[in-house]
């Protein structure tokens with residue numbers, strides 16, 4: 001199988017030369033590129049929305065290269081850089097094209113960015129996509145400016161006169177933009193205004209993609225349409241319905257094709273990347289499911305080895321396998337027309353890892369069939385969550401990614417599970433954070449909590465209390481203590497030992513949220529594992545607890561900037577492992593912080609990926625279930641080839657020991 005390398009490439013129609021074309025062809029051959037996605041009207045060469053004649057200049061420049069690439073078995077795709085437009089940057093819509101621009105939540109009017117419901121823009125965009133389709137690209141991409149937010153410096157849209165008219169019609173009364181927005185964000189029960197906004201944003205994007213799909217497939221039925229995506233929590237804030245949106249774009253007989261965001265435009269610490277990979281890349285992939293095709297975004301803005309090493313680039317490409325990617329979109333070179341830079345040695349690096357990524361794809365990771373703790377997410381959370389101040393649109397962002405990054409760093413086997421009002425789970429291990437439970441009915445919540453091993457955060461507990469479901473946790477009384485108010489200072493696991501440290505402490509002061517102090521009903525089955533203390537060592541109340549031997553509570557919310565950073569310490573990791581061990585066996589790695597473990601449902605395949613600069617001499621895997629066999633094959637990259645090693649695994653007390661090393665940044669596969 002071939003892991004598709006798609007090179008995103010800027011050809012400047014005005015200054016391109018045969019020498020640049022030759023370099024491109026040479027790079028494609030040496031770097032084993034399968035597909036070239038040509039930018040159209042991108043970044044520095046972007047000149048607002050183009051007329052038909054201006055667009056044709058780009059297509060005419062691409063066509064001769066398309067032929068040359070085809071001669072060497074390489075496909076051509078297109079990456080037009082604008083749909084709505086990323087930001088204004090001094091441009092205005094050409095009056096000849098003449099569509100209306102959007103107005104943001106504060107009433108600021110864009111000059112060059114489209115209103116996504118504007119009928120003229122819709123017609124223009126569909127016609128322009130039909131024009132792109134005239135060269136029959138393999139894949140035709142929609143940029144990630146196809147969204148209602150991140151159009152800097154403007155904020156969430158659209159609140160133009162036309163949209164206000166649409167909203168008011170559905171509302172059945174007339175409100176000004178300011179009145180409508182205030183209601184949208186208002187604390188307490190979500191308003192009709194909020195629902196109307198989200199419904200409209202959701203629906204208009206689906207309609208737009210459908211219009212584009214119809215126009216494109218009339219001209220080029222064989223072309224796959226593909227969508228670039230951003231942060232899933234922000235997409236929730238524009239009401240994104242992942243399945244409907246991607247189906248509308250794909251059309252009949254075509255796959256859902258996505259470019260999930262890979263959260264490192266520059267090189268960052270691999271363990272920090274590991275957290276964001278869970279929060280953005282894995283959650284996005286989960287919303288689309290394993291039937292979708294993924295080509296994640298490898299980008300090195302501002303480009304060159306000065307912002308990202310080849311080793312880190314290779315690590316990002318290889319770990320794309322952890323969402324079952326079929327390939328990758330490579331944004332390795334700038335968008336100004338410099339073309340290929342051979343001195344950066346990308347071709348060698350790409351060729352070097354190609355056999356390994358091809359091999360990983362032979363046993364593609366089955367996104368919807370993974371073992372371990374299921375982190376629940378819901379695309380509809382912005383519909384139901386409650387704001388606290390009602391001042392900022394960020395209050396509508398779901399807080400559902402915290403367990404994913406924490407448990408992934410703790411080396412627990414996890415998967416991400418999108419839920420809805422029909423979801424019913426039994427005998428699973430689930431992790432819930434933020435206000436996700438507000439999406440569900442009381443009987444559904446009760447069943448989830450009763451029939452599964454459940455991890456809950458403080459915000460989830462608050463939802464239960466608001467719903468008068470505190471009895472499910474035997475809560476007698478609960479009260480929030482804001483962080484840094486001279487109350488709680490640290491958490492202490494009295495009577496427990498982690499890493500040889502007795503009664504280990506974890507901060508409750510820095511990079512942490514507020515503390516929900518829960519008092520439990522007397523004689524209830526609650527085992528408290530840690531307690532809050534103040535700065536003079538006085539015990540204040542309960543922190544982590546196991547309720548009814550199957551519900552674990554971490555009674556904190558999140559810091560607005562730092563999320564759950566305070567929890568990323570091996571004391572908490574060890575504590576959580578011990579708490580889970582006291583209930584039932586789960587899959588995790590021992591003594592390998594920041595190594596991700598993914599395990600197929602049937603235990604036939606496992607993936608280990610080291611998101612640190614430390615290497616490990618041995619693999620120790622705490623098993624949730626007996627191994628399917630004690631004989632296995634380890635697949636790893638050695639030099640520029642694939643090495644398969646037969647191994648024998650010793651299991652003692654439910655822990656598998658594998659005498660094989662794991663190098664810094666290395667990913668391996670274990671096949672049973």
Ligand SMILES: [Zn+2]
Pocket residue numbers: 101102103115116117118158159160161162163
């Ligand atoms: Zn509008």
